[in-house]
Amino acid sequence: MKTFRIGGVHPAENKLSAASAIETLGLPKQAVFPLSQHIGAPAVPCVAKGDVVKVGTKIADAGGFVSAAIFSSVSGKVAKIDSVIDASGYRKPAIFIDVDGDEWEETIDRSEALVKECSLKPEEIVEKIKNAGVVGMGGACFPTHVKLCPPPGSKAECVIINAVECEPYLTADHRLMLEKPEEILVGVSLLMKAAKVDKGYIGIENNKPDAIKLMQEKAAAYPGIEIVPLKVKYPQGGEKQLIDAVIRRQVPAPPAIPISVGAVVQNVGTAYAVYEAVMKNKPLFERIVTVTGKSVTKPSNFLTRMGTPMSQLIDAAGGLPEDTGKVIGGGPMMGKALMNIEVPICKGSSGVLIMNDKEARRGEVRPCIRCAKCVSACPMGLEPFLLSTLSAHNEWERAEKEDIVSCIECGSCQFTCPSNRPLLDMIRLGKSTVMGIIRARSAK
Amino acid sequence: MDLILVAVISLGAIGLIAAVILYVASKKFAVYEDPRIAQVAEVLPQANCGGCGFPGCSGFAEACVKAGSLEGKLCPAGGQAAMEKIAAILGLQAEASEPKVAVVRCNGSCENRPRIVKYDGAQSCKVAHATCGGETACAFGCLGCGDCVKACRFDAIHMNPETGLPEVDEEKCTACGACVKACPRVIIEIRPKGKNNRRVYVSCVNKDKGPVAMKACKVSCIACGKCVKECSFEAITVENNLAYIDPNKCRLCRKCEAVCPKNAIVAVNFPPRKPKVEAPAAEAAKAETPKVEAPKAE
Incomplete structure (x- = not known):
């Protein structure tokens, strides 16, 4: 069975909510939409205080080419445009909407019926995706239409769908595949058509045998789509790791991007969002969020309107357990510990993980024993111990030479370190500093 | 015997040749240094x-x-x-310079600024600043991991375990600015030491709007502007919801300290206020009560 070649680790899977069917979560009292839910320029509000909006009304325009529009997930009145503490822990501008009823825009097709036929041209599909504010649903939130417009000189050869869900605990993509397989496959066909390729792969790790089986059965009717079962290894869901695992090609160091080796990688949730955007005229305003944790009464997968506070999801899953140590937005490997559980669900919120006290505590930091486990674990072939030391000593030039910007921040090094050293913390800091230096240099 | 003689002569010759080469080189390639x-x-x-x-x-x-x-x-x-x-x-003229000192512009001690979460990541302010907003609701104040302490080469800045804030030892501080560079939130400022080491400054860097800053910390600047009105020397400006006292214009009259409703303005090394000043101070206290609410309106 296939997997990526360099490094990787095997964290405990803990897929507690894999058997819980997707439930629709109730409406929040107030929905909050941060303006930067995606990579790129923040969106620009196109509503004002007091405006009445419906479900699916555009409330913010894309702020540039690499940006995405934001749509209301509720109907009601715009209460204010103010700031809210988002997952980063800092105040960011956001639109607040007081919910009143549940009235949808008439253009949205709310029927459950599967629509397969699409007569649109590739450019029209990309335009529709763009106009629906679709971004990568895996967590990085890169605007999807940008990925479908390859830079001049590069040509896509295949679309790879990331259905790996290598993060422990999270099951949102797994449930989506079990419950909406046909919709996903239509979405993949649309993505293939938009990228002008006739080959599509869906990579699924073999810890989801039911999903592999179901998808294989359904995919038979869709020409060009192949299901690729993959050996379980973290971080297989990383874009570059997935390309290596599925088509055996390695993406060179930045500024090379996946399209340089002919691959367009999209998340399975994105494929579903593309289906809804193109076939049902439904912009991106809801997503599936896993709420899980060892002490959680009812680990669940919720179909959640964006802007819902995380506290509402936690309550629906049985409330915050008493022994809570940390609440994490996302999975345990790449997610971010939250300062505040009123943080709204955004386009990239794949899960809410509640860690108990024991699990959450970090071990005592001890000196590096030069075991080089981090070097063997790094899926990018970097030297994490070195990069973290360079960052700690502000040696930015050397860190750049050691290719710190190639780090995908998967956390395998820190996970594997027997001395509990905060490797990723330091590397992240170094990476963002070095990227800032590079940007400043190229701006000159 | 011959063998020894040959060795001595040959080594001596090598030594002589090397000495000549070195002498010539040192003369020819000499670099004059003042x-x-x-x-x-x-x-x-x-x-x-x-x-x-x-x-x-x-x-x-x-x-x-x-x-x-x-x-x-x-x-x-x-x-x-x-x-x-x-x-x-x-043989030149030295420029007259004012002695300076590092000033920590945050008074968010454990008592003034309640901790709402616990940060257990890498013990570095830089990392804490990049990964989260810190342990309190103030996203501008001191993170307390002590990057400034590590940066100081003069042992002049130390964390006070009671307040969780760094304190500058005025005697040892040379105002070299290493702590200013180390602080990711630019809380430390190099300011003139002032007459008799007396200084008046705004001990807050919170740029949030009044109500938000007010909730986060007991001694935050809420940009109410009372100090600006009180100052007779135009030394105080309010920008981005934060007051700043220009040390070059400040005449150390301490009027602003008396009117600040949040005690965000700090005056150091002054003798205790004389009793007769109490009356206007009390007046100011009376006046400030209703005005605490005022900055909420935006």
Whole structure:
């Protein structure tokens, strides 16, 4: 069975909510939409205080080419445009909407019926995706239409769908595949058509045998789509790791991007969002969020309107357990510990993980024993111990030479370190500093 | 016997040849270095703190000698005394400089600024700043991991375990600015030491709007502007919801300290206020009560 070649680790899977069917979560009292839910320029509000909006009304325009529009997930009145503490822990501008009823825009097709036929041209599909504010649903939130417009000189050869869900605990993509397989496959066909390729792969790790089986059965009717079962290894869901695992090609160091080796990688949730955007005229305003944790009464997968506070999801899953140590937005490997559980669900919120006290505590930091486990674990072939030391000593030039910007921040090094050293913390800091230096240099 | 003789003669010859080559090379490739550079370097404190803006003490010495004037040059660690000595060596005029000191502009102690979460990541302010908003609701104040303490080469800044804030030892601080660079939130500022070491400054860097800042910390600046109105010397400005006292304009009258409803303005090294000043202070206290609410309106 296939997997990526360099490094990787095997964290405990803990897929507690894999058997819980997707439930629709109730409406929040107030929905909050941060303006930067995606990579790129923040969106620009196109509503004002007091405006009445419906479900699916555009409330913010894309702020540039690499940006995405934001749509209301509720109907009601715009209460204010103010700031809210988002997952980063800092105040960011956001639109607040007081919910009143549940009235949808008439253009949205709310029927459950599967629509397969699409007569649109590739450019029209990309335009529709763009106009629906679709971004990568895996967590990085890169605007999807940008990925479908390859830079001049590069040509896509295949679309790879990331259905790996290598993060422990999270099951949102797994449930989506079990419950909406046909919709996903239509979405993949649309993505293939938009990228002008006739080959599509869906990579699924073999810890989801039911999903592999179901998808294989359904995919038979869709020409060009192949299901690729993959050996379980973290971080297989990383874009570059997935390309290596599925088509055996390695993406060179930045500024090379996946399209340089002919691959367009999209998340399975994105494929579903593309289906809804193109076939049902439904912009991106809801997503599936896993709420899980060892002490959680009812680990669940919720179909959640964006802007819902995380506290509402936690309550629906049985409330915050008493022994809570940390609440994490996302999975345990790449997610971010939250300062505040009123943080709204955004386009990239794949899960809410509640860690108990024991699990959450970090071990005592001890000196590096030069075991080089981090070097063997790094899926990018970097030297994490070195990069973290360079960052700690502000040696930015050397860190750049050691290719710190190639780090995908998967956390395998820190996970594997027997001395509990905060490797990723330091590397992240170094990476963002070095990227800032590079940007400043190229701006000159 | 022959063998020894041959060895002595051959080694002696090699030595002689090498000596000649070295002599010629040292004459031909000699680089003239102004002897004053070494003299100047000698009077510098050799802390290599970089506070002067040059790469170490020798770099500063070279710059002083080569520039031919001491304009705009100051060794913060050696202070005015070192500059006078350098001026004497070089036969130049040292620029008069005011002694300066590092000032920590955050008063968010554990008591004033409640901790709402616990940060257990890498113990570095830089990392804490990049990964989360810190342990309190204030996204601008001190993170308390002590990057400034680690950066100080003069043992002049220490964390106070009670308040969780760094404290500057005025005697030891040379105002080299290493802590300013180390602080990711730019809380520390280099300010003139002031007459008799007396200083008045806004001990807050919170740029949030009044109500948000008010909730986060008991002693946050809420940009109500009372100090601006009170100041007779136009030394105070409010920008981005934060007041700032210009040390060059401030005449240390302490009127602003008295009117600040949040006690965000701090005056240090002043004698206790005289009893007769109490009356206007009490008046100010009365006046401030209703106005605490005022900044909420936006």
